[in-house]
Amino acid sequence: MELVEHVISRTDAAYQRWLASVTDDVVAGGVVVYCLESLPERNTTYEIGEWLTGYLMIGQEGDRGFFLKCDDDGGPVFRGDLGGLGEVDLDVVAPEFEVWLRSGFALPADPEPDLPPTADVYVAGIPVDGVQLLVRARKLLGVDWRFGDLRGLLAAQPFLAVRSAHLYALRRALEYAPELRPYVFYTTDHGLEAVWPGSPEDR
Template identity: 80%
Template sequence: MEMVEQLISRTDAAYQRWLASVTDDVVADGVVMYCLESLLERNTTYGIGKWLTGYLMIGQEGDRGFLLRCDGGGGPVFWADLGSLGEVDLAVVAPVFEVWLRSGFALPPDPQPDLPPTADVYVDKVPVDAVQLLARARKLLGVAWPFGDLKGLLAVQPFLAARSARLCALRRDLGYAPELRPYLFYATDQGLEAVWPTDSPESR
């Protein structure tokens, strides 16, 4: 608790003024901004200090956390997937807290991926001994391959995994399954294209 309070003292002045002015969590368009009590509890629960030393999680939207860097210099408001915390995973929500506050804690629109609405999806390039990876792909795609057939499927890659899959939804799901990103492809007239392209700025 003491460490979190020290971090608060090193956030920018606009955030400290806002935090002092609220007694309950503030909800704005799905974003929950923490009051002091929630701030202490959420940062402890998620172990923010362990994964992101010198940062404070000030709010949340589902599986996304919103963070400030506590170096006394202000700076951007960041967001990160709470299942994948690390400085490399941070994206900027607003240049400074005051700008975000004035916007009503508005979130930037998600970039629209350059994908067709639907396409046949294939699995390819999974190591032939990685049955567990294929089992995870099975769950992600919602398909009913018998577990006894998984080794055989690995031997005949690429293979059709789902017909007319909704690619934007699949791309979104892959945001939470980075281990599967290299192995899912969709059919085009030019051949197979990665659902999650390797040159994506979000790729790790």
Template identity: 80%
Template structure:
């Protein structure tokens, strides 16, 4: 296992200069950036060299570490769960350390949670007199509701529209049907959630 000092010598030059300029940890909006003493301690405590070889843990945000790749070429600042799966678990926080430093260590929002592959789909919140809107939902979902039943379905919302629908394909279809996005939901452990919503709502 490489010594931390060797890794440090191959990190981003701007980071090396910044690290040399501080004597204590720097705290910024939930992020703790390590001074050299803390860096050496945390790198050993979390066994970084064992599961993320060639990376240096330069800071921490809760139970996630912040890392630089030590290949002599600068490169992005990464974030990963501590004790994670190695390089496959890394998210990019900033393209280079200098950009991140100028942002005062601002973190990007967490990525949108993944949709499950399939789930039961429900229709809800369609105005009770909007039969034509429900006709468009019918076409979107490829279901065969009888036209004579549509008003009854509107009165029964939320109602099950499709079982085990492929949500990613449905979301792609909703890209071209923005007027239908508020009405198409899927069943999760937390209740009904919007298929399209950029930030998924809580339980209903």
């Protein structure tokens, strides 16, 4: 329990407030969000500390779990298949816990199968003075470009950003980053196509 409490202390502040306010698991449309008492057993049963170091499993829907990253920085609510956990397999359910809470723990619709599971992802079309957009793309894509290199990357567009990215997870993340939708593409046999459907142009 002490270990779980330490992990909780590094999660989203809104989640910590909510957790302190409930005494039982909360059920909403098939989603179970755990109370404090349930967290140790659930995280131990699924060996979350081993398979997803730095994450806390906060809820479940059937064979899928919901997770927060424990890095003192808030961040999205993630979802992943409990049968094959790994950080690359997580997708975003909500940009932060408070948004998910306000939605009544609603889940995004599963995407239509119009994307390949994985593909190389490119960034293209950001204006040459759009450093802040590229900073947001850096966070969205989970890459570690040096800040001193960003202007050079803008000048080099289109450039390879991520190899073998999980496109469904990326599209879900773009639900909460509309300003980046026109600039994120994946490779096909016919060139680059937008990850977000209906983006202005493919390349």
